Amino acid sequence: MPETPSFARPLPDLAELIASARVVTLPLATRFRGIDEREALLLEGENGWAEFSPFLEYDDAESATWLRAAVEFAWGEVPAVLRRSIPVNATVPAVHVDRVAGILKRFDGCRTAKIKVAERGQTLVEDISRVRRVRDLMGPEGRIRVDANGGWNVDEAEHAIHALAEFDLEYVEQPCETVPELVEIRRRTKYMGVPIAADESVRKEDDPIAVARSGAADILVLKAQPLGGIRRALDVIAEAGLPAVVSSALDTSVGLSMGAWLAAAVPELDYDCGLGTASLLSADVTDDPLHAVNGSIDVRRVIPSPRLLDGYAASAERRDWWLDRLKRCYALL
């Protein structure tokens, strides 16, 4: 038996992970993050199913953290939940303004929308018209946040946030790439009253607390898979001492069930969570997907349907690729 890590006691053998592993390729309803299909590896442990789905370009060291999260959720100790349903935001990719209404309709009852901005190859004018359309459709009570994925430099961010402020933004997520840039943009835009949230600067930095320590953000966006699991994400929230928004990584409903579990265990949950993205998929692994109903998703384990696992099974070549990745990442646990 390999050495016992804290996230799953004891660490299941690799053979056990491989025995239950299923790899799927799911079509997206809307291109997002430059992809039209989402690949994911699902695993069944003693607690139920979990998802291992680092993006394809991530290296093994980063991906091993995502595997730690899956192993914890399927085999390890998970914390008690404090709530049974989680309010979620609609997620609006960087689409043409004419597609905004169709996308919002996929998110039943969501009072909050997160809109992607600063997409490479697009202009601020396109961002402004997309955000304006969401504001028009949601009305004055809708809550609107934007996510730039670090796509602006500090001057561009200052200009864009100033231009978008008229839409009453709840926050701007990752306007710039680095922690020092976030510190600077937060200083420059403070007078506008638009809070800054950090996502990549939490999940991709070696030290997820650096953002909080440097005063680089008002809010943290936390994702269970990239942070290495629910308990690690809860530790980050406790140590950072900032309000948390729980989000996800374009997961299947199985991955979203882990995100919902994290959101359910966070002591204070003041913001709607980025866990409604099953609605961006045009197929899922379960007949009972975690779609928003009345603006919220359930906190529950998700059991994939054998019919859907077969129907959306990845090609033999992609399955082998994922199993090799699983083995390499397991070796890093």
Ligand SMILES: O=C(O)CCC(=O)C1=CC=C[C@@H](O)[C@@H]1C(=O)O
């Ligand atoms: O937070 C949401 O509304 C949905 C999740 C989401 O936006 C993301 C999922 C996956 C990859 C990321 O580029 C992206 C994000 O940056 O938050």
Ligand SMILES: [Mg+2]
């Ligand atoms: Mg983000």
